[in-house]
Amino acid sequence: MAGLILWAAAASLAAIFLAWRLKKQHQDVYDFSRQLEKWLDELVSGREIKTEADMEDTLTSKINEKISRVSHIWTSKTAETQREKEAIKELISDLSHQTKTPIANMKIYLELLEGEKLPIQAGDFLRNIGRQTDKLDFLLRSMVKMSRMETGIIRIQKQRTPLIHTVGRAVEAIVPKAEAKQLRLSVDCGEEITVNCDSKWTEEAIFNILDNAVKYTDRGGKIRITVTVQEIFTKISVQDSGKGIALERQAEIFARFYREPEVHNQEGIGIGLYLARKIIEMQNGYMEVHSRAGEGSDFQIYLPND
16 A cells, blocks of 8 residues: 555656656747747847857757857858948949040030031041940940949839829930831820839839830831739830730840840840839839730839839
């Protein structure tokens, strides 16, 4: 009987000890997960995690040491990246400044020479030089703009904007080129439609698409801009009656410096569509193209409504 009582007491003690042990393990797991979450939050926030020297030799202390090493490496890399970005920013600024003056001077000299009485052949040469100077100026400005965007120097500043104004400015800028080719431009955009966007850069994206449409639409063709409010996005569609784009090339047209083989006689350097998509993506939007060779193209910009 006494043995049975002792066995029951031992079993009770064992059960109590096991329950205490399980509770302690549960508490240890909870404390560890809470500490780990805290370290991860600090890591995500960019704060460097220090090694806690007073910790005992436990799993938590080992994890702390490894996370602090990752944090130190991350912080060092971030600082290095920032230094590189500042160096690139300075280089781009210098490039922009250093090229503006000589190009401006070249244009002035060309204007002065064009006012002089020169042989016909010399006049043709001057006009060719003028076109090449304009092309060089456009190339350098585009390269600087692209570099600023890729390095994060350009910041998108969004605010609620009536799209009719943004689209209108882009259309106004393209009118001279469209009229030179006798293209018919039409716009369907309600005055009440507003989007939270950077109006200046959105205008740039729309202009680049319109410029592309004008460039590859034959004389007498048409370009239509339509703005439609959908459930999540507002769609800006630019449809043209141009040459269209073969299906197998549609994945390439947004790449930097891409130009289709048969259009190398046209002006351009192949970054307009690249910049347009980059601008829209920086505003949490996206772009699509729907086209068939010989049947025109429909470039669609989607900007979030919120």
